[in-house]
Structures are given as C-alpha cells and as structure tokens.
Amino acid sequence: MVRVDGSSDAQSLIRVRGLNKTYSRGGEKIQVLQGLNLDVDKGDFVAFMGPSGSGKTTLLNLLGGLDVPSAGSITVAGDEITHMSGSKLTQWRARHVGFIFQMYNLIPVLTAYQNVELPLLLTKLSGSDRRKHVETALAVVGLADRMHHYPRQLSGGQEQRVTIARAIVSDPTFLLCDEPTGDLDRKSADEIMALIEELVGKYGKTVLMVTHDPLVAARAHTTLHLDKGVLVEGKASSRESVLAGGAA
Amino acid sequence: MKFRKLILANLFRKKIRLILTVGSFTVALFLFTFLAVVRGAFSRGTELAGADRLVVINRIGLINSMPIAYGDRIRQIPGVKFATHNNWFGGVYQDEKNFFPQFVIDPENQRQVMTEMRVPDDQWKTFVGDRQGAIAGRGLAKRFGWKVGDRIPLQNALYGPTKTWEFNLDGIYTNDKEGGDESQFWLQWDYFYENVPDVIKGQVGWWVLKLDSPDDAVRVGKAIDEKFANSSYETKTETESAFAAGFAKQLGNIQLLITTIGSVVFFTLLLVTGNTMAISIRERTSELAVLKAIGFSDRFVLFFVLAESLVIALIGGLLGLGLAILAIPAVGANLNGLMPPLLLSPILLGLGLAFALFVGVVSGLLPGIAAMRLRVVNALRRV
Numbered sequence: 001m002v003r004v005d006g007s008s009d010a011q012s013l014i015r016v017r018g019l020n021k022t023y024s025r026g027g028e029k030i031q032v033l034q035g036l037n038l039d040v041d042k043g044d045f046v047a048f049m050g051p052s053g054s055g056k057t058t059l060l061n062l063l064g065g066l067d068v069p070s071a072g073s074i075t076v077a078g079d080e081i082t083h084m085s086g087s088k089l090t091q092w093r094a095r096h097v098g099f100i101f102q103m104y105n106l107i108p109v110l111t112a113y114q115n116v117e118l119p120l121l122l123t124k125l126s127g128s129d130r131r132k133h134v135e136t137a138l139a140v141v142g143l144a145d146r147m148h149h150y151p152r153q154l155s156g157g158q159e160q161r162v163t164i165a166r167a168i169v170s171d172p173t174f175l176l177c178d179e180p181t182g183d184l185d186r187k188s189a190d191e192i193m194a195l196i197e198e199l200v201g202k203y204g205k206t207v208l209m210v211t212h213d214p215l216v217a218a219r220a221h222t223t224l225h226l227d228k229g230v231l232v233e234g235k236a237s238s239r240e241s242v243l244a245g246g247a248a
Numbered sequence: 249m250k251f252r253k254l255i256l257a258n259l260f261r262k263k264i265r266l267i268l269t270v271g272s273f274t275v276a277l278f279l280f281t282f283l284a285v286v287r288g289a290f291s292r293g294t295e296l297a298g299a300d301r302l303v304v305i306n307r308i309g310l311i312n313s314m315p316i317a318y319g320d321r322i323r324q325i326p327g328v329k330f331a332t333h334n335n336w337f338g339g340v341y342q343d344e345k346n347f348f349p350q351f352v353i354d355p356e357n358q359r360q361v362m363t364e365m366r367v368p369d370d371q372w373k374t375f376v377g378d379r380q381g382a383i384a385g386r387g388l389a390k391r392f393g394w395k396v397g398d399r400i401p402l403q404n405a406l407y408g409p410t411k412t413w414e415f416n417l418d419g420i421y422t423n424d425k426e427g428g429d430e431s432q433f434w435l436q437w438d439y440f441y442e443n444v445p446d447v448i449k450g451q452v453g454w455w456v457l458k459l460d461s462p463d464d465a466v467r468v469g470k471a472i473d474e475k476f477a478n479s480s481y482e483t484k485t486e487t488e489s490a491f492a493a494g495f496a497k498q499l500g501n502i503q504l505l506i507t508t509i510g511s512v513v514f515f516t517l518l519l520v521t522g523n524t525m526a527i528s529i530r531e532r533t534s535e536l537a538v539l540k541a542i543g544f545s546d547r548f549v550l551f552f553v554l555a556e557s558l559v560i561a562l563i564g565g566l567l568g569l570g571l572a573i574l575a576i577p578a579v580g581a582n583l584n585g586l587m588p589p590l591l592l593s594p595i596l597l598g599l600g601l602a603f604a605l606f607v608g609v610v611s612g613l614l615p616g617i618a619a620m621r622l623r624v625v626n627a628l629r630r631v
Contacts, residue, residue, distance in 0.1 A: 099538075
C-alpha cells in the first residue's frame with residue numbers, strides 16, 4: 001500500500017516525511033521538493049511520473065542515498081538515512097539499494113558476469129559463493145548463456161537485463177529504476193517491464209521507478225505524479241486503458 | 249585478490265595508450281638508471297679513495313711537474329708513512345680510440361701506498377727487474393686480450409719526437425675494492441727517465457702519500473704546502489678523495505648536469521603519467537559514479553586509480569631496468585676506457601624501482617583524489 005498524505009501509522013518499508021530539496025543555481029534558490037510525504041510497503045511497485053524538472057530523479061536520488069535532502073527524513077527498514085555520514089551511506093546503499101539506470105551504465109571492459117559480480121566484491125562471500133549468486137541472477141534475467149559476453153556484444157535490452165541482474169544480485173531491500181526503458185524499443189521495453197513485474201510478483205521485490213512513459217507506468221501497482229514538488233496519487237490506470245487512451 | 253580483474257580490465261581498455269605510457273616509463277627509467285650509473289662512475293674515485301692517502305700536485309695545476317727530490321723532504325714530515333710518485337705517460341696503443349690511463353710508477357713504493365691494487369709477488373719481482381716491464385690492470389688486459397709475456401708497443405708524442413716505446417707485460421694487478429679501477433697500465437720510472445728529454449728528467453707529475461693515520465691528513469697536508477711555499481714548485485696537497493673529485497670536475501660539473509637531466513626526466517614523466525591518468529579517469533566518470541552508487545567507497549575508488557597507476561609504473565619500471573641491465577654493459581664496453589667503468593649495482597636497481605613506484609603514486613594521486621571527490625548525482629547527470 002502506497003500513501004502520500006503522511007498519515008500512516010504503520011511501519012512502512014520506506015517512510016518519507018516532510019522531504020525538502022532546494023538547489024542554488026546562479027544565486028537563485030530552486031525548491032524542487034516541498035514537504036513531500038511517502039509510505040511504501042514491502043512488495044509495492046510504484047511509478048513516479050511528472051514533467052521534466054519536476055524532481056522525479058531528485059526524489060529517486062534521495063531515496064537511494066545518492067543525495068541528501070535540505071530538510072525532512074527518509075527511513076528505510078527502520079534505518080533513518082538522512083543523517084548518515086557519507087561512508088555509512090555508501091555501506092547502506094551496498095546493502096539495501098539496487099540501481100537500474102536508463103543508460104545501463106555497465107563497465108564496458110567487464111563481461112556480463114563480471115559486471116553482475118561487482119556488488120558482491122564488497123561482501124565477504126567466497127569466490128564460489130559469488131559465482132552461485134551471479135549465475136542465479138543472470139538466470140533470473142534470462143542471460144545465463146550470455147554471461148561471458150561483453151556489453152558491446154549485447155543488445156540494449158540484454159544490457160538492461162545485465163543491469164537488473166547487477167541490481168538484484170546482492171538481494172537488496174528495494175530497487176530504484178530511473179527510466180529503465182527510456183533507451184529501448186517497445187518490444188525490449190515490454191520484456192524489461194515483464195522482468196520487473198516478475199521481480200515484484202514472483203520474488204517480492206519492492207520497486208520504485210521513474211518514467212515518462214504512461215504505458216510503462218501502467219505496469220506499476222501505483223502511479224504517483226510529481227507536481228510542483230509535491231506528490232499526487234494518480235488514478236489507477238490499467239495498461240489497456242492507457243493503450244485505449246493513446247489510440248483515441 | 250578479487251579486485252584484480254577490475255584493475256587489469258581498466259588498465260588494458262586503451263592498449264595503445266597503455267603501451268605509450270608504459271613506454272615512457274621504460275625510457276625514463278632506463279635514462280634514470282643510465283644517468284645514475286654515469287654519476288656513480290664519476291664519483292666512484294671519490295668514494296673508493298683511501299682515507300689515509302694524500303695527493304701532492306704542483307700548485308699551478310696537475311699538468312705542471314715537481315722535482316723528484318721533493319720525495320725525501322716529504323717523507324721527513326711526521327705522519328707520512330710512504331710516498332710514491334707518478335707521471336702521466338699518455339701513449340697510444342694501436343689507435344687513439346684505445347684510450348687507457350698509463351702511469352709511470354715508482355716500483356719501490358707503489359705497492360706500499362696503493363695497497364688495494366695487488367700484483368702477485370713473482371710477477372712483481374719480474375717487473376722490478378725488467379726496465380721495460382709493465383703491469384696492466386685485469387680489466388685492461390681482458391679488454392685487449394693481453395697476457396703476461398706479451399709485448400706492448402705504445403706510441404708517444406708527449407716526451408720528445410713521436411716514437412714507439414716497447415713494454416713487456418710482466419704482471420696483472422687486481423683491485424681489492426669492489427668496482428675499483430683495473431684499467432691502468434704501469435711502467436717503470438727508470439725506463440721513462442732514460443728516454444725522456446733532459447728538461448723532463450727528474451720531474452714527477454704527482455705524489456701519493458700513505459699516512460700513519462687519517463687523523464693526520466690536515467696537519468700533514470698543511471706542513472707539506474708550507475714546506476714548499478715560495479719555491480719554484482709550490483705544492484697543493486689534498487686528500488685522495490678531494491683530488492679525485494677535482495679531477496672529475498675537470499670534465500665540467502657532471503653531477504649538476506646529471507642531476508638537472510634527471511630532474512627534467514622525473515617531472516616530464518610525472519606530467520605524462522599524471523595527464524594520462526587524468527584523461528583515463530575523466531573518460532570513466534560515469535563508470536566511477538556507478539561504482540560509488542552500488543556501494544564502492546571513496547577510498548576504494550582512490551585505491552583503484554592508484555593501483556592502475558602503480559601497475560603502469562611497475563611494468564614500465566621493470567622494463568626500463570631490464571633494458572638498463574642489458575644495455576649498460578654493452579655501452580660500457582664500447583666506451584674504450586674514455587670513462588670509468590659503468591657499474592649497475594643491485595642497490596641502484598632497487599632505487600630505480602622505488603623511483604618508478606614513487607612516480608606511479610604521485611602521478612595517480614591527483615586524478616585519484618578527483619575521482620574520490622566525484623559526486624555520484626553530478627556524474628550520472630553528465631551521462
């Protein structure tokens with residue numbers, strides 16, 4: 001269950017209260033997020049939509065501990081991350097967050113296997129344990145037979161699958177997806193969304209996703225709109241109704 | 249080490265750049281080692297000089313001589329144990345390119361003063377009894393393939409009209425000191441005396457003294473110079489190391505020259521490698537940001553950059569040192585005695601490697617710190 005009014009008493013997996021983010025640009029202060037509240041439970045799949053510059057990526061960065069808010073708090077699985085030091089936050093990210101980027105951001109000189117193995121290098125797992133985890137993650141995304149391919153030898157959709165495998169290999173608390181299909185054709189985008197749905201439905205993952213694409217957003221359980229720095233719960237819209245709207 | 253793959257993969261991503269950077273390290277290390285060897289060759293005379301030996305020369309300069317009669321007066325000064333005299337002979341063996349130092353020696357005192365240069369007793373005995381006798385250093389004999397009993401002709405134009413002096417090689421000397429000179433050729437004072445023009449007869453080039461104690465050096469040197477002050481042949485007495493240093497300086501300030509070239513090499517290498525690392529890091533900004541996003545700490549990122557730069561330094565350094573090991577003996581063999589022997593010691597090799605690693609760390613430090621300070625959000629926005 002996703003709520004944006006800050007009224008929830010329940011212990012949500014992700015709990016955001018009074019989140020503010022202000023940037024200074026050329027002496028001018030720009031308030032991107034204004035007292036934002038959010039509660040996300042385990043297993044939720046949330047899509048954030050909004051026009052460019054509405055603060056979607058900023059929100060994702062704050063939730064992923066990549067940026068610090070100007071005010072407010074973010075609590076994930078009982079840990080408040082807003083006051084963590086830089087090094088603590090780095091450790092926290094390694095344990096709790098899986099990132100999926102629009103441009104895949106794979107290391108081009110490493111194979112798919114080696115890219116997926118990266119987060120595990122920070123753990124104390126043995127070489128054979130790491131191998132088991134990596135092979136499992138690559139099997140989940142359907143790339144077990146491409147593990148020794150370099151990114152340049154894979155299609156865009158396959159590269160994004162490797163990114164997803166890298167995001168899930170350490171079994172993080174939640175996944176953050178920034179325009180995961182933004183660089184893909186419709187067919188590949190559908191496949192990636194099917195995979196993310198499978199991660200939520202079959203493996204119980206919590207996913208927070210930023211997208212411009214209503215078709216992609218329609219695959220989420222909840223779509224939230226960012227408007228003038230505040231989250232507004234969108235109407236529940238099925239993929240079919242979005243498609244019908246688009247056709248009309 | 250589990251990060252090995254990541255470091256090596258990044259290192260080999262631009263192979264031509266890697267080859268060029270490693271190549272610049274190789275050349276720089278070779279140059280560094282070669283310069284250090286040359287510097288060592290020129291300063292070795294100073295390092296190996298006997299602490300208890302003094303050299304007396306004509307105050308005007310080394311090419312001016314002194315009367316042989318000074319010998320007895322020098323020996324009377326308390327603290328002087330032995331005194332031997334030398335002259336520069338300056339002959340040519342077959343070709344002018346075949347340079348080697350030739351000294352007219354005093355057979356009575358040479359071995360008492362130059363104790364580290366050893367000649368077997370039987371060979372020395374033959375030499376002393378042979379007016380045309382000669383002793384060659386082991387290195388010199390090896391260079392020309394001489395053996396005891398050979399007849400050595402030297403052409404000389406320094407003492408009267410050009411003529412050929414014939415010598416019998418009666419012995420080979422060795423030097424007890426590691427890296428000590430084994431390139432000299434000694435000939436008999438009596439043979440020299442008989443064959444030079446009258447104006448030169450009885451004139452010696454310099455004296456070498458053995459003291460009772462090194463502590464006497466200052467007092468004895470002062471006493472000698474005072475004894476011959478205001479005479480036709482005033483003297484300048486100095487320790488053997490000061491004499492060797494002064495002799496080396498006649499070729500110019502070698503130390504300064506080599507230090508200057510070495511510094512230029514160091515800073516050029518630093519800039520080349522630093523620039524390469526900076527470009528390499530800039531190209532990978534988004535990758536570094538992703539590493540940080542997925543949990544690699546700032547220190548890890550710094551470690552990666554330094555590790556890459558150190559591996560480049562290590563490979564380039566080892567190649568440069570390997571080149572030096574192969575090339576320096578070959579260069580030395582072709583110098584034809586124009587320079588002291590070029591010796592590449594294990595200590596110098598160690599220093600070379602340390603130099604390479606130092607440059608590796610320093611050149612990787614600034615790009616590494618920049619990578620460490622990279623803000624993930626900003627870096628990802630640049631993609």
